[in-house]
Amino acid sequence: MSDIYKTDALIAEDIDKYLEIHQHKTMLRFITCGSVDDGKSTLIGRLLYDSKMIFEDQLATLESDSKRVGTQGEGIDFALLVDGLAAEREQGITIDVAYRFFATDKRKFIVADTPGHEQYTRNMVTGASTADLAVILIDARKGVLTQTRRHSYLAHLIGIRNIVLAVNKMDLIGYDRAKYDAIVADYRAFAESIGISEFTAIPISGLAGDNITTRSDNTPWHDGPVLLEHLETVELNQSVEQDKPFRMAVQWVNRPNLDFRGFSGTIATGSVAVGDSVRVLPSGKTSTISRIVTMDGDLAQAVAGQAITLCLADEIDCSRGQLITAAKSPVEVADQFEATVIWMDEVDLTPGRTYWMKLGPQTVSATISQPKYQVNVNTMEQLAAKTLDLNAIGVANVTVDRDIPFAPYTDSRDLGGFILIDKMTNRTVGAGLIHFSLRRAQNIHRQATDISREHHASLKNQAPMVLWMTGLSGSGKSTIANLVEKKLARMNRHTFLLDGDNVRHGLNKDLGFTDTDRVENIRRVGEVARLMTDAGLIVITAFISPFRSEREMVRGVMQPGEFIEVFIDTPLEEAEKRDVKGLYAKARAGELKNFTGIDSPYEPPEAPQIRIDTTQMSADAAADLIIAKLLP
Incomplete structure (x- = not known):
């Protein structure tokens, strides 16, 4: 009997060790994107299958559905793991963004399978908004297509700097190296034209499993990493964000009793330590950090990505939506900006109309001017436009009803990215990326008058x-x-x-x-x-x-x-x-x-x-x- 209890104790100890290791793994969020039928859903299904993230009942259902749908011959149709909507299975296309979780011994992953059709561009943007990496798939038989260019541009626009060029269906071209090299060269020429300076190219077959989790004998000429190896080792954006100045938007004023007052939020960039001088924006008042409180106890220091509560040494006014920054390197405060606007509603943008603009935890009233131009995502041309329709992308001036702290989107997604909400319907109608504040926002100030x-x-x-x-x-x-x-x-x-x-x-x-x-x-x-x-x-x-x-x-x-x-x-x-x-x-x-x-x-x-x-x-x-x- 004692041996049984000892065995149970050892098992419990092993489980605890596993959970502890799993809890402290880093998390990579990535998307798959590209043209229709490039094999995005199949690739994700293969990753889930090869990483043993499919339960037996799911596998049985998958095998049954594969026989019924019959799109992959006698084998398993891995795309059915991801295409969860009935319409997606019937049409064989991805319509909505599908998120899936899987993990390896080295890292945890959340992958978003995004639609390839142009009409679902807004869905692709939604999936890309939180991603650290984008896998751009290309059908090896077709090469670089319009949607390849479109999704590459959008991924770069959204701020994804880790790009993987996955040339898929290599089995259908006989693993021809010359064709693969030509596709990579073609993509490199386009990528450089839109500002993508680096990407990792991998020849793969999602259906056959070539270079997905293990190196394939069919491509002995490929000396780069396989896909999973690259996903496990690529540097995360979070580590880059930690090297920037400290910024944290206040999401909640934590006041459980009269003896405690803290400001809760997730650190967007940089790090903060007890004793650091900080500045609250837009008021500009300064104080020092007296405590850094978390659910697991107080910390001496916290870094980007951590959810914390800050206590200040001084009683200064600070509320939800305001920003706590390093005292010596505050962000700008303004009420007018130039921004890229991605329109996501069937009803066209009405320039001059007021919308709710949500930037982090702060919500303000905003008006969008007539666009300076609209971007033809297929050709990169800048076209004249009076408005923006569904899935259109343009550059316009944005005016809000009060000064707000911000950072250019290229410096911080959290402080430079916003969404637009229709005031009457509460629909999310657009998303935006702040470029910079307008000069007049800095130079024009209200003049105080003596007669009220x-x-x-x-x-x-x-x-x-x-x-x-x-x-x-x-x-x-x-x-x-x-x-x-x-x-x-x-x-x-x-x-x-x-x-x-x-x-x-x-x-x-x-x-x-x-x-x-x-x-x-x-x-x-x-x-x-x-x-x-x-x-x-x-x-x-x-x-x-x-x-x-x-x-x-x-x-x-x-x-x-x-x-x-x-x-x-x-x-x-x-x-x-x-x-x-x-x-x-x-x-x-x-x-x-x-x-x-x-x-x-x-x-x-x-x-x-x-x-x-x-x-x-x-x-x-x-x-x-x-x-x-x-x-x-």
């Missing part, structure tokens, strides 16, 4: 506000707005009326009626209205303002409670009956393009402060109702 907006308002004995009237053309906005101003004037209120047609004769006479121009029209009017509220005025506006995003954008630039949305609710049929200018008739006939309600959408307010049903009351009664709610 509160003083302007007190002189007029009123609270400034914006009455934002929105509705279809012909709903009665201008008529009601004019009556409201007249009635307020009789009450000795200081007002100003901004009417859509009048503004387009002057301030906005350069704008048309495309979605982009409509957004810019409202942005300018919103800025003017804000300046007028600073002067203490009651501003009355009458604009169709068809998009909720832009109305919310104007609300966002106003002081809390000063934006009053008034929905002049008139059905389209009724608005057409009132059409004294004949605009609806022209729009119906196709003579007037981008007309709201006909061939351009109108998004009614979801929760307006005031709703006026013009089919139930006169314009005069509507004006009285608005004033009664404003000045009870």
Whole structure:
């Protein structure tokens, strides 16, 4: 009996040793990419199979599915291990990004199998965003294709510096060295043109297993590493990040009790030790590190990639989204940038519209300008563009609503990469890579004035506000707005009326009626209205303002409670009956393009402060109702 217990103890000890070793292995994240049918899924399936990462029940299912699908003859179809969606198995293509985990004695791996089709470029970018290495597959029979160039460019753009050129299906060309060398030379010429200075070329066969985990006798002329050997030994980005200055974005202010206050996050770059001087951005306040706290106890030093909680020696203001840096080497702080934008939504980018921009733990409101150019990823040409559609990549200026700390994407993925989120739908619509801050962001500063907006308002004995009237053309906005101003004037209120047609004769006479121009029209009017509220005025506006995003954008630039949305609710049929200018008739006939309600959408307010049903009351009664709610 004692021998049995001794055996169990030894087994448990061996398990503990194995888990300890496994826990401290380094992790490599990599992607496979290339053209359709280059064998990406098959390669990953082979890696999983050869590394013994397939359970018996999975293997039985794989063998059964391989016989049913019948794409690999009598053998196992390794691609079925990765292509998990029914549509993928039916069509024999990869649609979504598939992540798989496997491990060897030397390292742990997370591999992302990314789609080869151009229409799924956004999926490929998603997989590449966290990768340390990219395996670019080329079908040895076809050579370098358009998608090979496209995915190589995207991988390099995303910041992947470890590139493996895997020339696959060597068995189908008889392991011809001359053809292999020609493909490598062709790829090298292209790679150098886009800035890829180094890559590792390996001749492989995912189906036959040549040079995947063991050296193949079929390629005795190949003196480089096999694929798995290279994956196990390549230098990780994390070790490079540790040599940079210290930066850590605050993800959470840790305050479990009154005796402890720490700032939690994952170190993006560099290292930090107790006693180091640090600076908090954007405020610029400095302190020193008093403790480095982790789940396993306090540390004397921490490095890039570690999740920690920092305690500061001084009580300074620091909150989620702010950045803690080395005191002597802080990053820049700005509110305007040039950036590469990768558009990932079926709805085109609308320049001037506000989106949520998420950079690390900080979320700010951002507008994207009209692109400076769009990149033709197939030819590397820079093309003129007014917007970006699905999967398009362009360079544009980005403006955010406040100063934020950042680093160029080439210096730090964590501090220079962002995503864009639609404010109305909460869909992720784009991703971006910051190049640099704009010079005007550094040179233009707000000028302090001695007379405050509160003083302007007190002189007029009123609270400034914006009455934002929105509705279809012909709903009665201008008529009601004019009556409201007249009635307020009789009450000795200081007002100003901004009417859509009048503004387009002057301030906005350069704008048309495309979605982009409509957004810019409202942005300018919103800025003017804000300046007028600073002067203490009651501003009355009458604009169709068809998009909720832009109305919310104007609300966002106003002081809390000063934006009053008034929905002049008139059905389209009724608005057409009132059409004294004949605009609806022209729009119906196709003579007037981008007309709201006909061939351009109108998004009614979801929760307006005031709703006026013009089919139930006169314009005069509507004006009285608005004033009664404003000045009870």
